[in-house]
Amino acid sequence: MRRRAILIGPVTALIGGVIPRAVRARAPTLPVIGYLGSETPERAASRLEAFRGGLADTGFVEGRDVAIAFRWADGRYERLPALAKELAGSGIAVLVAPGGAPVVLAARAATETIPIVFEMGGDPVVLGVVDDLARPRGNLTGVSSLSVEVSNKRLELMRELFPTSAALAVAVNPTSPTASSQVAGLRASAGTLGLQLHVLEASREDEFETLSTAPRRLGVPGLVFTSDPFFAYRSAHLAILVSRHGLPAITQSRDFPIAGGLLSYGGDFTQTHRQAGHYAGRLLRGEKPRDLPVQLVTKVELFANVRAATRLGVTLPPSILSSADVVIE
Template identity: 25%
Template sequence: MKTWTVGALLALVFCIGLSPAVSAKMIRIGEHQIVAHPALDNDSKGFKAALEEEGFIEGQNITIDRQNAQGEQPNCFIIAQKFVDDRVDLVHAISTPNAQASVKASKSIPIVFSSVTDPVSTGIIPLMGETGTYVTGVSDRWPITLQCRMYKNLVPGATRWGTIYNPGDINVTYHIKEMKEAVEAMGDKLVEAHVSTTAEVMQAAESLVGRVDAIHITSDNTCVSAFESIVKICNANDIPLFAGDRDSVPRGAVAAYGPDYFLIGYTAGKQAARILRGEDPGKIPAGLASDYSLWVSFKHADAQGLALPETLVRKAADKLWDKDGNVVKGK
């Protein structure tokens, strides 16, 4: 007859008590983003929150190796290869360069991307919906045309719109093309300034002074990570500043109509949980971000010499800051 020790019996009881949906194995996740700024950071936070809701708790049954490429695209490939060498169970790639690097580095590790503008044109997936590959995720493609029209309503006298971006970031080139078409369709002109690093952003903003009536920053991670530099120039020269990610409004933008990046990461986290439970990534549909909303700051409008149409703004804004910087509408 086999003899059972107390320790063995306790171990058996523990194993039986585990949820069948969550493995007792310590699951390893590799997460990397192109640069640190509030939108992408909120993406990461949403991803973690969704995993926790599904029973995947960091430090208990999963580990997350978080890496930052510091704005350097070559670093994305180094990080992606590190995850392959470490044999992680899943990769969360935040932004286009990170997702591209992960897809190139591995043909078998499940990859969930987020905050990627056009995952099809950039070769990350063959199509939206069920991809039939080991990759799925959430696109953050913005409603550029609607943004341009909305910002024009807030500054009806503006005819020269400035923007700053890194032409080496393929993620943003699609937005710039759409922005140019939208601005010209309104009978206005788009004035571009190019950068390759965050150190060049302030100088680029200065180059637009006297040449533009307002500035609209799109999904350029280089500029968003140095957003305060643009704010400084706009405040000093009475140039209204608009953004596409809502997290830039507390940082100094007058307004932004865009998605909730926490929700983008949260949706990606739900996809990841399904994969970790055994589902095929290729059968989990890749989709678009949703739930856009308008954030507006009277304080920043004042700082940039803009008199906003108060009745319109108070009615349209989902979240609103008064002239003292207090939130008076929304959460």
């Protein structure tokens, strides 16, 4: 009886659901991507879908071939450095830093060895993220839409809407690393257009109400948002507020006119996030960041909401309607 018990013991254990230690040791371990998000998974849902699509293009499906460890800052940029260090110390294979300069700068400060894929709107060379676009060297590569560079064009579009206005307002997040350069560029552009520029600051959602009412108090007809993930991820909220206060405005994200705002002009975030996912997959396969050139997604899209224009009592000029990629009627 004793010999029989010894012979059937392991089989009984397996049938009973207890996996022997030797079998457990042979179970495969999935590689882990660390994902440093500046917002929340709800606000980033469409961008996450694009990222996962790019990852799948290289053969990696979350839960099957790779695991993703997320850390979210909920719009509080000051939390990003600690979250980046937490991810870097958790044994991840690749660190993904999407959503703009604050995220990638925090990721770069957290590790010099783990491969990093960034997604941003600013110029990564100007910001000191990489030395060269073609050969990034270091442990970083990624994709940029250069959407920060088109803030001036938003001012020009608003000028087309109000050609006789002497002044316009711009919204800037003072905590953004690109804030000063964008404001400097906008001031120069305003001078060329013969405009006075009122700079309004907002870095918290509880400041949006004042941001939406200040232009009217200043006697200016429209508001131009600078490029910043903090504004882009809150497009729906901003669209509701400016509509309530009858304020024509233009932002970088298509989500703004889709939610009822007037205009948007900026890069296609679905392309940049999909490319970031593609690069993350290539790094998981063993390629080195230094061998992956920084990708520039140069497509810039203009969305115009005719229904919003009617509601606001403004007329979109033919120059805007004819050049718009999407007209919402």
